[in-house]
Amino acid sequence: MRRIAILGSSGSIGQRALSAIAAFNLPLSVVALSSHTNIDQLIADGKRFGANALCVTSHVVADGMYQGFEGLEAMLDAHPVDIVLNAISGFAGLRASLAILERGIDLALANKESVVCGGSLLFDRARAHNAQIIAVDSEHAALSALLSAHDRKTVESLIITASGGPFRHVAKEHFKDLTPRDALAHPTWQMGKKITIDSATLANKALEVIEASYLFGFGADDIEVVVHPQSIVHSMVRTTDGAVYAQLSKPDMGLAIIGALMSTPPSVIERLEFGSLSLSFENPDADRFPLLALAFDILRRGDRSAIAFNAADEVAVAAFLDGAISYPTMIDVILRTVDLPWDGTCSSYEEIVDSDRQGREAALSML
Ligand code: NDP
Ligand code: MG
Numbered sequence: 001m002r003r004i005a006i007l008g009s010s011g012s013i014g015q016r017a018l019s020a021i022a023a024f025n026l027p028l029s030v031v032a033l034s035s036h037t038n039i040d041q042l043i044a045d046g047k048r049f050g051a052n053a054l055c056v057t058s059h060v061v062a063d064g065m066y067q068g069f070e071g072l073e074a075m076l077d078a079h080p081v082d083i084v085l086n087a088i089s090g091f092a093g094l095r096a097s098l099a100i101l102e103r104g105i106d107l108a109l110a111n112k113e114s115v116v117c118g119g120s121l122l123f124d125r126a127r128a129h130n131a132q133i134i135a136v137d138s139e140h141a142a143l144s145a146l147l148s149a150h151d152r153k154t155v156e157s158l159i160i161t162a163s164g165g166p167f168r169h170v171a172k173e174h175f176k177d178l179t180p181r182d183a184l185a186h187p188t189w190q191m192g193k194k195i196t197i198d199s200a201t202l203a204n205k206a207l208e209v210i211e212a213s214y215l216f217g218f219g220a221d222d223i224e225v226v227v228h229p230q231s232i233v234h235s236m237v238r239t240t241d242g243a244v245y246a247q248l249s250k251p252d253m254g255l256a257i258i259g260a261l262m263s264t265p266p267s268v269i270e271r272l273e274f275g276s277l278s279l280s281f282e283n284p285d286a287d288r289f290p291l292l293a294l295a296f297d298i299l300r301r302g303d304r305s306a307i308a309f310n311a312a313d314e315v316a317v318a319a320f321l322d323g324a325i326s327y328p329t330m331i332d333v334i335l336r337t338v339d340l341p342w343d344g345t346c347s348s349y350e351e352i353v354d355s356d357r358q359g360r361e362a363a364l365s366m367l
Contacts, residue, residue, distance in 0.1 A: 001029040004261060005076065007096050008087035009045055010035035012192045013110045013136070013253060017085055017261070018045055020254045020268040028261060032079045034072055036088075039065075053079045057092075073099050083261060085136070086111045089192055090314055091356055094118050098349060104129040108260035110136040115211045117307045117352055119345075123214075134260040135215055139208055141256035142234035142247035143216060150237060150245065158218050159236035159244065160208055161228040162284060162292075163188050165200040168229065172288050178327040180320060188231040188251045197317045201331060202284065206295035207313075210306050213299050220299040225292060227282045232272070248272060291331060294338055304342040304355045311359025312337035319367050329367075337363045 008014050014033075021028050030049035035042040036058045042065075046054045055066035055075045066075040076084070076099065083106040086097050093111030097118065100107045102125060109115070114122055126133050135141050139160045147155065166185050167178065183200040184193065191199070198204035209223055224238070231251040238244050249255050254268040286293045291313075298305045312334045320330040340362055346352045 001027050002083065002262065003029045003031045003081040005032035005034075005079070005081045005084045006030065006087060007034045007072070007084060008036075008089060008093070008111075009033040010038035010041040011087055011089060012190065013087035013257065014085070015041075016253045017087065017257045018049065020258050021049070024266060024268050026258065026262065026266070026268075031081050032075050034066075034075070034088075057088075069095060069099075072096060076100065076103055076105070081105060083108055083134075085257065085261060086114065087136075089113075089194055091117060091310060094122075094352070095349070097122060098125055101125040101129055101131045101133070104131050106132040106134065108134045108136050108257070110257070112137050112207050112211045113310055115214050116207050116310050117356065119214055119306070121346065121349065121352065133215075135211075136253075136256050136260045137208060137211060138251075138253060138256045139235040140212060140215055141259055143212060143237070145247055145259075146235065146237045146245055147216060150239060154239045154241070155237050156240050157222045157224055157238045158212055158216065159224045159226055159238060160205065160212060161231070161233050161235060162202060162205040162225055163199065163231045164227040164229050164282075164284070165202065167200055167288075168227065170288075175288075175327050175331075180323070183320075183327070187229065189253075193321060194314070194317055197320065198313065201327075202289040202292040203313050203317075203334065205284075206291045206298075207310065209292070209295040210298060210309075220296045223296075223299075225284055227284050228279065230277075230279055232277065232279055291334060294335065298338065301342070302345070304344060304346060305338050307346070307352060307355040308340070308342050308359035308362070309334065309338050311356045312363035315360050315363035315367070325367060333363050333366045336366055 006014050030051050032053040033051050034055040039062050053075045055071050056062045084100045085108040087110045091113050094114045097114035183197050186196050233246045236244050236246040250270045252269040258265045258268050316330040316333040319325045
């Protein structure tokens with residue numbers, strides 16, 4: 001049995017992983033789980049899956065559990081596993097990713113912020129400790145599968161699909177009236193709040209363009225984004241002979257999650273039938289969704305602006321969800337933060353944390 005730990009197990013990705021393991025009685029032994037504040041879910045899942053260890057990463061006091069980030073590290077040391085699913089949301093996930101890789105443990109990575117902010121540090125850490133990073137983001141899991149089936153030299157570009165979110169047809173003059181409730185109504189995917197807002201603004205697709213560039217070594221000119229409202233095609237590769245190859249399935253994160261955790265995964269998702277399927281594609285609208293274009297600028301800059309983008313996005317989304325700022329202000333704060341000078345690159349975790357802090361402070365000062 002493959003031994004696994006799931007960090008952020010109380011969230012949307014963590015729960016999808018556990019539901020698939022239970023429903024299909026998968027040969028995965030759930031050794032350790034963590035949540036940040038949701039102790040009830042953690043205890044219930046710990047009992048249900050017979051986990052040996054639980055960790056609550058916030059400072060909520062919980063008897064018999066590992067606690068805080070140091071507790072998370074102690075848990076990983078005391079309870080060996082073969083692979084960890086990092087399903088923590090936000091910048092906090094980077095520290096956990098580094099801790100996993102430093103221990104030479106393979107990392108099934110849902111936390112895209114680890115790649116966007118960690119960049120080369122993350123990959124250096126994996127190489128140094130002979131650990132694998134396996135992408136769980138559905139587009140990137142699809143790209144991994146497509147790239148492993150094609151000679152790298154024959155792949156001209158990566159094509160990442162975007163659902164377009166709930167505001168695909170909303171005119172710009174109505175953006176000022178959009179509420180968090182409107183933005184949380186995602187048409188195809190059920191996800192945590194932060195990523196759902198990011199899907200409405202296309203900030204999620206921007207993070208994914210950066211993630212794909214860093215993961216697979218393709219530059220800004222060799223990554224395309226196409227809006228595909230049904231979310232059936234997860235990503236594509238365009239090859240030098242003019243052909244395009246795609247991965248398709250029903251929109252269900254089970255495919256990417258279980259695909260990352262098992263070497264020969266069984267199907268945990270509903271079968272795709274073509275009879276009633278209708279797929280459509282359109283170009284993204286850069287005028288109404290400027291954050292997507294920003295990702296390509298960030299890649300061309302090659303400085304610390306990816307970290308600033310992520311930090312400003314976390315600050316602005318939280319303020320929007322709190323009702324403190326409007327939808328257009330949320331976008332504006334992110335654009336203006338990234339527009340500041342972010343010269344240089346980071347060569348240590350401490351430098352990344354410092355850039356993240358600067359990004360947050362800049363964004364907060366604009367609220
Ligand atoms: P959720 O908000 O649903 O869950 C987040 C999880 O992380 C919860 O278990 C939460 O604990 C925990 N957590 C929150 N803050 C911290 C922290 N500071 N330190 C440690 N743990 C923390 O998020 P999602 O499951 O939607 O997303 C998780 C990650 O996966 C994100 O990076 C997202 O971008 C990525 N992803 C998600 C997809 C999806 O379909 N949901 C698709 C592709 C990628 P608690 O519940 O106790 O607060
Ligand atoms: Mg995705």
